[in-house]
Amino acid sequence: xxxxxxxxIHGAVILFGVVLLTPLGESVSKILHSxxxxxxxxxxxxxxxMMFVCFGGFTVSAHTLWMHNKLSEGASVCSSDSILNxxxxxxxxxxxxxxxxxxxWGLIGMVAFTLLMxxxxxxxxxxxxxxxLLFIKAGLGATVAGLPIIGLLVSYEIKEKLICPFCTTAHVxxxxxLVGFFLLFKLHESGEWAPDMKKSSRK
Amino acid sequence: xxxxxxxxxxxxxxxxxIDQEASAxxxxxxxxxxxxxxxxxxxxxxxxxxxxGTKIGERAPIFSGDAYDGASWSTFEFEDLLDSSWTWNSTxxxxxxxVEFLDTDCGYCKQSAPDVGEWAQMYSAEQWPGPxxxxxxxxxxxxxxxxxxxxxxxxxQYNNNFLYVDDLDNDIAGDWDVSATPTYFLVQPDGIxxxxxxxxxxxxxxxxxxxxxxxxxxxxxxxxxxxxxxxxLTLLNGGE
Numbered sequence: 001x002x003x004x005x006x007x008x009i010h011g012a013v014i015l016f017g018v019v020l021l022t023p024l025g026e027s028v029s030k031i032l033h034s035x036x037x038x039x040x041x042x043x044x045x046x047x048x049x050m051m052f053v054c055f056g057g058f059t060v061s062a063h064t065l066w067m068h069n070k071l072s073e074g075a076s077v078c079s080s081d082s083i084l085n086x087x088x089x090x091x092x093x094x095x096x097x098x099x100x101x102x103x104x105w106g107l108i109g110m111v112a113f114t115l116l117m118x119x120x121x122x123x124x125x126x127x128x129x130x131x132x133l134l135f136i137k138a139g140l141g142a143t144v145a146g147l148p149i150i151g152l153l154v155s156y157e158i159k160e161k162l163i164c165p166f167c168t169t170a171h172v173x174x175x176x177x178l179v180g181f182f183l184l185f186k187l188h189e190s191g192e193w194a195p196d197m198k199k200s201s202r203k
Numbered sequence: 204x205x206x207x208x209x210x211x212x213x214x215x216x217x218x219x220x221i222d223q224e225a226s227a228x229x230x231x232x233x234x235x236x237x238x239x240x241x242x243x244x245x246x247x248x249x250x251x252x253x254x255x256g257t258k259i260g261e262r263a264p265i266f267s268g269d270a271y272d273g274a275s276w277s278t279f280e281f282e283d284l285l286d287s288s289w290t291w292n293s294t295x296x297x298x299x300x301x302v303e304f305l306d307t308d309c310g311y312c313k314q315s316a317p318d319v320g321e322w323a324q325m326y327s328a329e330q331w332p333g334p335x336x337x338x339x340x341x342x343x344x345x346x347x348x349x350x351x352x353x354x355x356x357x358x359x360q361y362n363n364n365f366l367y368v369d370d371l372d373n374d375i376a377g378d379w380d381v382s383a384t385p386t387y388f389l390v391q392p393d394g395i396x397x398x399x400x401x402x403x404x405x406x407x408x409x410x411x412x413x414x415x416x417x418x419x420x421x422x423x424x425x426x427x428x429x430x431x432x433x434x435x436l437t438l439l440n441g442g443e
Contacts (some may be wrong), residue, residue: 055238062242069250072262074393076289093255093264093378121231151442171395 003078003086010060012110014173017052020045021180038124043184043193047124050180054117057173061109064166068096068104078166089164095156105153109170115142116177123184128194136184143178150174211405259399260410263302263390264378270339270366271355274340279368284337289392289413291412297392298335301326301429304376306384307357308346315385316361323365324432324439333437334392338365342399343376345384389430398432408436 019028025045038044064086067077071091078086090096090106097104119139125133150171157163187193213320255262263281270279286297303319305312319338326336340363342354349371349391356366379388381401389398389408397409398419410417419427419435427435 008392034364041332058238058242063244066246069246069252072252073250074253074262076287110239110242114235117238118228118231118235121234122228125227 004165006063007060007169010056010063010166012168013059014053014056017049017054017056017180018176019062020049020052021176022184024053025049040194043187044128046123046180046184047120047127049122050120050184051117051124052112053173053176053180054120057170057177058110058113058117058175059066060166060169061106061113063106063169064090065104065106065110066163067166068106078164083161083163084165085162086166088160088162089100089156089167092160094154095153096162105167108149112142112146113170113173113177120193133185135189136188139181140178140185143174143181146174146178205238207304226394237400238348238352253395257381257388257396257399257401259396259402259407260392260414261396263388264392265339266368266375266378268375269369271351271358271369272366273358273364276351276369278327279339279366281339284339285394286392287394296334298327298337299392299397299433300390301336301338301433302379302388302390303338303340303429304370304379304381304384305340306343306345307349307353311386312385313361314361316357319429320361320363322433323363325430326433333434336389336433336437337362340365340367341370341375341379342367343373343381343384344371345373345376387432389432397436398427398429400429408432410436412439 016028017024026042029039029045029048032039032048036044036048039048039101059177067086067090070077071087076087078090079088098108116139119135119142123129123135124133153171157167227386244281253262255264257263265280265282265285267280267282267345272347281300284298284300289297290301293326301322306315318332319340323338325331326338340358342349342357351371354367354369355398368375370433376382379386383401385400387398387400388396391397391409391411393411395409395413398407406419407416408419409415417436417439419432
């Protein structure tokens with residue numbers, strides 16, 4: 001299968017999550033209402049959107065790890081004469097592992113998005129927990145911490161004058177997750193986190 | 204931070220450990236860990252990664268630099284010599300690569316230079332039954348200050364007819380884990396290190412067909428030289 005066809009599957013998962021994060025999510029989430037009633041609320045839509053974004057980030061990171069391994073075997077997985085070229089970056093031993101642990105960037109991405117997924121699922125399972133705000137702040141902090149790492153990887157792309165579409169998709173997923181955690185934080189702060197409970201407390 | 208601040212953090216941490224929402228966190232943990240290990244298993248079962256390095260069986264680090272061919276200096280890309288589609292059974296006659304790290308001030312390098320020059324001609328000659336072997340010398344600066352002109356003179360003095368790559372900043376030597384000269388490597392056409400003179404068990408080589416280390420013993424002095432490694436490894440099972 002063409003690598004860009006596979007990339008578009010990762011992209012579609014992330015894009016669906018993005019739509020759920022936007023005002024469009026209210027109408028789009030209707031397809032999830034019967035199976036997941038929690039998506040009827042704004043909170044549920046944001047959390048569902050975050051799950052899709054993090055899952056898309058996870059799968060695309062896993063795919064870059066797969067490419068890393070394939071390239072080490074001597075295969076060519078995503079090379080071209082254009083600026084869009086994964087092989088030149090994921091296959092470049094000078095840049096394809098993190099400088100501290102020596103682990104492939106794909107594995108780092110998998111771990112990062114697994115952590116974010118854990119935070120999101122935990123909040124989704126117990127939204128009324130006193131710790132939910134702590135988890136949202138932890139997610140916000142983790143995604144902000146990812147920005148300098150993305151900066152480092154983009155600097156490699158600039159140095160090599162190449163763009164790795166798979167890596168870029170993972171970077172974009174991290175930035176969207178940052179926005180998503182920020183929206184969750186705003187919602188929590190606004191008092192709209194649990195509108196039903198607010199109404200009942202007024203009675 | 205005041206006492207209240209510490210107290211609040213302590214309370215938070217305590218509640219994280221013992222509160223009723225612990226089941227939500229562990230449920231979420233089970234879900235994401237299952238997802239993570241499923242991803243790792245898929246990658247593990249569909250790939251067979253080869254570590255990058257200069258030990259026998261590893262993928263040799265690629266390098267580039269200025270190379271001297273006896274007349275002029277031009278850009279050299281090690282990657283250009285590799286053929287990623289090469290396999291033991293492929294019919295194409297892809298060349299193997301012998302890489303020598305030398306210092307123009309090193310006595311042993313001077314001593315072996317005539318032999319290496321002779322091997323470079325021998326293993327690319329018509330009479331040689333195996334695949335061609337391309338020789339590359341990487342000139343480093345370990346012993347004393349060297350210069351480009353010294354590298355040119357060294358090459359001419361020993362009548363070496365192969366490329367000399369400038370590594371007087373020892374960058375390539377660092378990537379290839381070379382700390383002494385001369386150090387020799389024999390690299391398969393697909394970029395896998397087949398033999399490394401610096402490896403402690405220098406009687407071993409890499410059998411590309413079996414994808415495993417192979418013994419190169421059977422020499423009187425128990426010490427395998429580059430020419431012996433070339434003859435054994437490229438001609439394994441009758442060569443290509």
